[in-house]
Amino acid sequence: MTEEPPEPPGGGPSLRAALEAVLLVVDEPVSEVVLAQVVERPTEEVVQTLRGLACGYASEDRGFELRAVAGGWRLYTRADCAPYVERFVLDGQQARLTQAALEVLAVVAYRQPVSRGRVTAVRGVNSDAVMRTLLNRGLVEESGTDPEGGAVLYRTTPYFLERLGISGVEELPPLAPLVPDADAVGDG
């Protein structure tokens, strides 16, 4: 072991063990705040313990990883174990997204909330069918309507963040600096 587990307070399981047990039953990323409430410990202590667990799994050559994605923590199988895991996860493999779908997803990610019209303007081609695909795949969702034109607006979902393995859209790489005043040209 890379570190000693903290002393169990009053005979109960250690904070580390309690968190591991809870993480075993979650089926979507769980926030630090929720975990802290469940184990009744300060959030900072919980975060530190989670980080310790994540590092520990990595250094101990575990087949799973603990990762912070989409605003929460969740257990994942290690990428290089995929060939073994895939024999059990029958419908886990998602069809790949088309180039068009990836483009629409990128525009929504950076411009959200954004209307289909604006996405179309950026791509120079109608994006309605593609947007529908992304809605069906749970990668984008509706986000109210534009107060001006009344057009439906779209944003990315937490599932999108999870599929990308990032905590929030602020972790997306910066758009190429070449884009001069992107807001002015997208509506052309």
Add this chain to the structure above:
Amino acid sequence: MTEEPPEPPGGGPSLRAALEAVLLVVDEPVSEVVLAQVVERPTEEVVQTLRGLACGYASEDRGFELRAVAGGWRLYTRADCAPYVERFVLDGQQARLTQAALEVLAVVAYRQPVSRGRVTAVRGVNSDAVMRTLLNRGLVEESGTDPEGGAVLYRTTPYFLERLGISGVEELPPLAPLVPDADAVGDG
């Protein structure tokens, strides 16, 4: 760590890591024979590694245990962590189902046995998480796999019938007057 992980054969993940990854995603206990087939190693070696993992988890104060039950191996939360897990599981659990859950339940009830993919296609929204909720609440259950695609099929449970106040699915009101050509739609 209580024991050295076995050498990774040819650069791939170690046997121990591969088994851990598989155990993380399985719902049901998996037999040693199946595990041995998946990782392509002798059953005795797999059993030994599994035993090593189980001992390791216990001695390392993990929040989970690896147990051999019902002819197979599965990860369980550690018994003394149950108070935390229970709090987490019950927290935010509503007696009442969400509209989305009711809708998925309705699709399963009228199309059973049905795959998650088909439910998603009917609703136009990814339904995987909702289906898991329904499984956890005992309203639907697995019902074999689709002979064609191999997708897991779902059906409603007797508990569902009881909650709806009917004694069999044949007592569900017919859809025909509500949906023109009810049998043709839904496959889109």
Add this chain to the structure above:
Amino acid sequence: MSTESAARPAFEVHLENFSGPFDLLLGLIAKSKLDVTEVALSQVTDEFIGHIQRLGGAWDLGQASEFLVIAATLLDLKAARLLPRGEVDDEEDLALLEARDLLFARLLQYRAYKEVAAWVAGRLEAEGRRYPRAVALEERYASLLPEVILGIGPAAFAALAARAFAPRTAPEVDTEHVHAPRVDMAQQQAILVERVRRTGAASFAALAGDAGSVVVVVARFLLLLDLYRDGQVAFEQASPLGELTVRWVRQ
């Protein structure tokens, strides 16, 4: 524009795997190993137009109009380069400069999104090899969950199912109110020609009197403008907003 597109599955323009006009343009520029400059644009213009010509009638004009807009802009730019450059003093030159700058800006913007789309694809690919734990609850916890309250009876449940199975209308902007019912222009033209020719002259009020709907009135007016352009009819109007007389002049 197509009015029947609602009945058809939505259509995605694909030109040899290009996902849109900007994609095609960037693809051609990359193939020529050029940077995105005016020179690049004028060099790939012919290829761009060749690509969309090859598609012939196989596409929906409504969906593909952006390709044509861009092709037209490119042609303009190319033509301008072939002509001796004088001072930028007339409005056409200014409009051309604006069109060029807008095309550059949009092209660069699109390229930036394309780059991040590639990053997203890479992440999805890499992350797709990690599988999250998502298993049913252990028996001991599942049994703790409160009794479910469905909150609805069989009839409401069936209604819910019916709604779920009802064919979804695609989430599209409703353009029904914009699209007028179709008017058979050829038929309307035949009516007009026949009447004006027979009587030699007729007032617009008389010609449009039996139109039946505003759309048909508009259609007949536009058709008369067409006939005027072709030199088949002449107009007489004594005073502004006065009666418009249409005269058959073609020999």
